[in-house]
Amino acid sequence: MNSGYKNEQTTIDYYDSDYPSLYFSKYKENLDNTFQYQGINKDVEKYLNILDKLNIPNKEVLELCCGTGRIALPLANAGYIITGVDILQGMLDKFKTNLNDNYPNLNDNISLINQDITSLSLNKKFQVAILGFNALLQIPDFNKQLKALECVNNHLNEDGLLLLDIVNPFIQNFKGDNTPKAIFTRRNTTTGNTYTRFSLTSPINAEQVQVLSGWYDEILTNGNVKRSPYSMRWRLLFRYELEMMLDTAGFDVVSISSGYNDSPLVPYSLNMFVKAKKRSSKYQAVEKAQSHRH
Ligand SMILES: C[S@@+](CC[C@H](N)C(=O)[O-])C[C@H]1O[C@@H](n2cnc3c(N)ncnc32)[C@H](O)[C@@H]1O
Structure with missing residues (x-):
């Protein structure tokens, strides 16, 4: 297990309510003001805009760390054939x-694979891979983040494109933080109950890792409160560190922008x-030969 989660069942249970989909969220009230600041309303x-401009063979797209389908399902609905990979079954x-409830006719267009992307092994290459919404940061170790990028590179065609989004x-x-903060009150998409999420961020350590922890207080139908703790780690990445990692993993950066x-x-x-x-293998071979000569 390589993900940075503790109490991972809690994270799974609240994921769709914490990070609701504009396209299929069960409760529209979860798309509240805090949702606007989470960085997930336009991604x-x-x-879709990027993919629609590319000529992707068979419209096949690889989504790494696909979670519960927030990104993959609307892409599949737009006609893309999705392979989604996630470490948590x-x-x-x-x-x-979510697929069966919202897009039952898309079953044949989606394959889901339970793997750790730091040792990704699919017998297939893709023209486009998406590693969205901070997923790379949730591998809270420099060497493993690099390994994940190398594995993604190995699963792309010669001129394949990686789309990466991190804070x-x-x-x-x-x-x-000095004290936990209540960050929002929403409805749990599975139980329908109202809950409040409390969060506390630890100081960053020398490895650039922070612990993001807290708890959920969910009001049960009998009026009692159910408290569920959660904890995850992320490793922040800085722009030029990321660029060097991408270079080492065999990529040429095309652009870095902000917002959507x-x-x-x-x-x-x-x-x-x-x-x-993905850098062409011909170019990589020349580079390797040159570095041996020096
Ligand atoms: C922030 S969520 C993003 C989910 C989805 N892409 C989205 O945008 O809503 C990160 C996901 O990465 C998965 N994950 C974390 N480490 C992973 C790893 N090493 N290999 C595969 N998946 C991983 C987690 O289980 C989680 O579903």
Whole structure:
């Protein structure tokens, strides 16, 4: 197990309510003001715009760390054939429920695979891979993040494209919180109950890892409160560190922008949206030969 989660069942149970889909969220009230700041209201639209401009063989797209289908399901609904990979079988089970509840006619267009992307092994290559919404950060170790990028590279065609989306570290709170904060009150998509999520961010450590922990207080139908703790780790990545990692993993960075409308990256940008192309193997061979000569 390589993900940064503790109490992972809690994370799975609340995922769709914490990170609701604009396209199929059960409760529209979960798309509240805090949802606007989570960085997930425009990303799917962005992927659709990019994919629609590419000439993708058989419209096949690989989504790494696909979770419960927030990105993959609307893409499949737009005609893409999706291979989704996730380390947590519970996330994939919820993905299947979301698929059956919302897009039952798309069953044949989606394959779900339970694997750790740091040792990804699919007998197939793709023209486009998506590693969206901070998923790379949730592998809370530098070497494993690099390994994940190398594995993704190995699953792309010669000129294949990686689309990567992570938060901008400069807007994060490196010192951590002094007290837990209630961040929102929403409805649990499975139980229909109202819950409040409390969160506490730890100070960043020397490995650039933070613990994001807290608890959910859900009001049960009998009026009692059910408290469920959660904890996950992420490893923040800085722009030039990420660029060097992509280079090492065999990618050429095509662009780094912020937001979902190709704005230039600035220190206070919400996120870093990266397009990176797999470097051609011919070029990689020349580079290797040159580095041996020096
Ligand atoms: C922030 S969620 C993103 C889910 C989805 N892509 C979305 O945008 O809503 C991160 C997902 O990455 C998965 N994950 C974390 N580490 C992983 C790994 N090493 N291999 C595969 N999946 C992983 C988690 O289980 C989780 O579903």
